[in-house]
Amino acid sequence: xxxxxxxxxxxxxxxxxxxxxxxxxxxxxxxxxxxxxxxxxxxxxxxxxxxxxxxxxxxxxxxxxxxxxxxxxxxxxxxxxxxxxxxxxxxxxxxxxxxxxxxxxxxxxxxxxxxxxxxxxxxxxxxxxxxxxxxxxxxxxxxxxxxxxxxxxxxxxxxxxxxxxxxxxxxxxxxxxxxxxxxxxxxxxxxxxxxxxxxxxxxxxxxxxxxxxxxxxxxxxxxxxxxxxxxxxxxxxxxxxxxxxxxxxxxxxxxxxxx
Numbered sequence: 001x002x003x004x005x006x007x008x009x010x011x012x013x014x015x016x017x018x019x020x021x022x023x024x025x026x027x028x029x030x031x032x033x034x035x036x037x038x039x040x041x042x043x044x045x046x047x048x049x050x051x052x053x054x055x056x057x058x059x060x061x062x063x064x065x066x067x068x069x070x071x072x073x074x075x076x077x078x079x080x081x082x083x084x085x086x087x088x089x090x091x092x093x094x095x096x097x098x099x100x101x102x103x104x105x106x107x108x109x110x111x112x113x114x115x116x117x118x119x120x121x122x123x124x125x126x127x128x129x130x131x132x133x134x135x136x137x138x139x140x141x142x143x144x145x146x147x148x149x150x151x152x153x154x155x156x157x158x159x160x161x162x163x164x165x166x167x168x169x170x171x172x173x174x175x176x177x178x179x180x181x182x183x184x185x186x187x188x189x190x191x192x193x194x195x196x197x198x199x200x201x202x203x204x205x206x207x208x209x210x211x212x213x214x215x216x217x218x219x220x221x222x223x224x225x226x227x228x229x230x231x232x233x234x235x236x237x238x239x240x241x242x243x244x245x246x247x248x249x250x251x252x253x254x255x256x257x258x259x
Contacts, residue, residue, distance in 0.1 A: 005196035015176040018115035067096030075104040085131040099135045130159035
């Protein structure tokens with residue numbers, strides 16, 4: 001990417017200090033959805049780790065409480081290793097929903113240096129926080145909420161739409177702030193990122209085709225009869241679905257070991 005498109009990921013990181021990205025993302029969602037977030041003082045809420053933050057969410061116009069959300073941002077031993085959302089409490093007659101966002105973003109350095117994010121981390125944070133908003137803003141009670149009734153293959157759609165803002169110049173001017181100079185992301189950097197945005201997207205699409213064919217076969221009319229048959233299916237679908245050199249196919253399509 002650096003050679004062919006001029007994308008210098010390390011230079012770009014300097015414009016995305018974690019604290020600024022989190023603060024600004026929350027500000028953007030509050031403006032967009034007409035909400036007010038208030039961070040609760042440490043010690044005033046139940047938590048599973050000292051670094052976990054908790055926010056109260058209210059409708060700005062009415063002042064009604066909608067719910068709460070937790071942010072658990074940094075990696076630690078034993079923690080879930082991916083970015084994900086967990087709906088801890090569904091909307092009910094006594095209180096609003098409580099949702100949790102787990103990430104594994106780099107913490108600030110012991111020497112006081114700020115945590116700097118890759119743009120892909122910024123996209124992920126914006127995307128996952130969209131799921132938080134989807135959960136909190138869904139109308140209804142318990143399993144009758146619009147979130148609970150949301151078709152499984154649609155559940156990613158709101159966040160996938162929302163994350164596109166992280167490629168818009170107006171939003172990036174707000175989300176970015178050089179950790180030393182305070183400058184926003186230069187336009188030439190943004191343009192290089194846009195030129196490279198769809199590089200290797202097809203590989204990701206091929207992986208989804210592979211997983212879809214695997215799923216359709218397993219749940220189809222003639223599924224594998226035993227573990228050996230399943231392993232043969234897994235091994236056989238990769239080369240038939242992916243026209244890549246073997247070493248690239250192995251990297252992008254990690255073989256599954258059924259044994």
